[in-house]
Each structure stands twice: as structure tokens, then as C-alpha cells.
Amino acid sequence: DGGITQSPKYLFRKEGQNVTLSCEQNLNHDAMYWYRQDPGQGLRLIYYSQIVNDFQKGDIAEGYSVSREKKESFPLTVTSAQKNPTAFYLCASSARLAGGAFQETQYFGPGTRLLVL
């Protein structure tokens, strides 16, 4: 059963704490993405990775960090530098076409809701 899994579903962060959100996919997709969703704001890109051991900053990367050590996994760490982390976090992936271009369609996981205590 192919798809994207995110864990945990809910995550609580104490002030000054770093927390890591998990994203795993078994679709054999090369590209993976992290978005943040706030009410009325739509989806905003945090980081994306086109290939293992490489990633690029999106529009709102400050206060976040990522790694891409395996094709299947793209964890996101919300650091203590992110002062307003409360949001719904979505991971997505897409395949790579012959010639190196992305398959256009991005598929999403179920999301993780991060709350601050």
C-alpha cells in the first residue's frame, strides 16, 4: 500500500525545545517537500529536496532544518529559533521524469499539527 506517512499526528513543543517531524514515503519518489499551513494563509514552502543529500530553502526556511539521508525519508526539525511554530505541517513528494524534470503532481501526507505548550 503505497503512500506518504507523517508522524506524529499531533506534537507539542515546549518553549526553547527542538522537535522533529517525520515524513516517510514508499512511492519511490525522488523529490520531497515540506509546507506549513496556517488558517487563511494557504500552503507555504519551507524546504524541498530533489535528490538524496541535497535540499533547498523555500519561502519560509528560517527556524527550520531538514536532512535527506535516504530517498524515503525527509524529516523536518522545528528549532527553538522558530518563534511561532504553531501550524499544520504537510509533507509531499513527486517523481522524477526521464531527463531530470519533476513529475508535475505532488502528493501529500496526512499532516502533523504542532502546538506550543
Add this chain to the structure above:
Amino acid sequence: EDQVTQSPEALRLQEGESSSLNCSYTVSGLRGLFWYRQDPGKGPEFLFTLYSAGEEKEKERLKATLTKKESFLHITAPKPEDSATYLCAVRSSGNTPLVFGKGTRLSVIA
């Protein structure tokens, strides 16, 4: 800079009352326009991809159309289960991630 604007922000319909959602975009070379459906507390679900002006795609009560400046998602005789937020996104030329609009929140009342 690529931009996507969706209207209206929210739409309330009676069951069976057809209507349309709008997605206006500005991109430097459109490589695809995407529609997603998102239920509360869940990840977006892919609906359609449109590539060129004049293209149309249908799925059940939904029909997506594309012009050079905007896309419409037409909902024919909606049912309460069509209630969701509908997201529009574009990909411009090059290997760039999707750029999303803020969505239209649709409520269909029985």
C-alpha cells in the same frame, strides 16, 4: 514571482445549487495548474492537472477549465459531501515546487 489568487475565500451553497470557484494566476511560463481538495485536518487530495488554455477535465460533479489567465472549478448539483477547501496551485517553467493559492472554503448545505 509566481502568484495565485483564489476567489471567493468562502462559498456557501444549497444542495443542488451549481457554482464556480476561480483561480487567477501569473507565472513565467505555465507548466501545469493543479486543483486539490482538502478536508479539515487532512492533507490535500489531488483532483486535476491542466496544462494548456482550453483544456477541460471532469470528475463526478467537478469540472476544471483553463484559460491563459485563470482556471475555474465548476461544481454541478453539489452535495454536502463536496464540502471542503479547494486549493489551486501552479508550476512555472523549470524544476520548481508548486505555488499555492489560499483556497476556497466550500460549504454545501442540505
